[in-house]
Amino acid sequence: MAAGPPSSVRAERVLRAACAAMAAAGALLLGFSAQTKTVLFIQKKAVPKDVQALWVLIVAAAAAAAYHVAQLARCLCMERLAIGGGGCRRLGRAVACASFLLDKGCAYMVFATTVAALQACFVGLLGVDALQWSKLCNIYTRFCEQAAAGMVCSLLAAAGMAVLSAFSARDLFRRPCSPEYR
Numbered sequence: 001m002a003a004g005p006p007s008s009v010r011a012e013r014v015l016r017a018a019c020a021a022m023a024a025a026g027a028l029l030l031g032f033s034a035q036t037k038t039v040l041f042i043q044k045k046a047v048p049k050d051v052q053a054l055w056v057l058i059v060a061a062a063a064a065a066a067y068h069v070a071q072l073a074r075c076l077c078m079e080r081l082a083i084g085g086g087g088c089r090r091l092g093r094a095v096a097c098a099s100f101l102l103d104k105g106c107a108y109m110v111f112a113t114t115v116a117a118l119q120a121c122f123v124g125l126l127g128v129d130a131l132q133w134s135k136l137c138n139i140y141t142r143f144c145e146q147a148a149a150g151m152v153c154s155l156l157a158a159a160g161m162a163v164l165s166a167f168s169a170r171d172l173f174r175r176p177c178s179p180e181y182r
Contacts, residue, residue: 012167013075015160020068022157023110027061029150030054035143046140053113053120054147060113061154064106064161071099093175100168107161114154121147 036045048054074095124144127135137144 008167008170009075009079012164013072015164015167016068016072016075019157019160019164020065020072022153022160023061023065023068026114026150026153026157027058027065029146029153030058030061033143033146033150035140037139039139046136046143048147051117051120051124053117057113057117057151057154060109061150061157064110064157067102067106068161068164071103074099093172096168096172096175100165100172103161103165103168107158107165110154110161111158114151114158117147117154118151121151 030048034045034047036043038044048058078092078095121144124136124140
């Protein structure tokens with residue numbers, strides 16, 4: 001009976017799938033959040049495009065989800081190649097380096113856009129008296145709740161991506177630098 005992949009590989013797969021799911025959930029929650037209210041006989045609709053930071057977070061979270069699904073597919077394909085005896089050590093080092101850089105960049109991107117969206121949404125939640133900006137979440141409650149849920153999912157995805165970048169760093173630095181070490 002053949003042994004399965006090491007526990008760290010299984011943990012990386014599960015974490016990648018969870019990050020992809022959380023980033024996709026965040027993007028979908030934010031993307032489909034909208035609410036229409038009638039204020040002074042005028043219908044106004046709150047959508048994510050009204051807050052530029054939310055729109056950027058939707059795009060970043062969707063891109064991160066797609067990236068992690070692609071990385072998960074790569075992990076599964078590399079395992080199949082390793083079982084079949086294929087794979088090149090130098091190519092593996094280059095892929096590990098690219099994966100490390102992309103994982104780190106993805107984590108930073110999602111974290112930064114989520115924090116920017118949180119900051120922008122706090123204005124809608126609390127208002128700014130000095131600028132006479134009113135609290136919008138009193139009017140668009142469902143929209144604000146969906147936006148909050150989407151940002152929580154994105155923050156959880158960013159935390160998972162930070163852990164994944166540690167997995168990538170471990171994978172990169174465990175590989176030998178030159179082919180003579182094979």
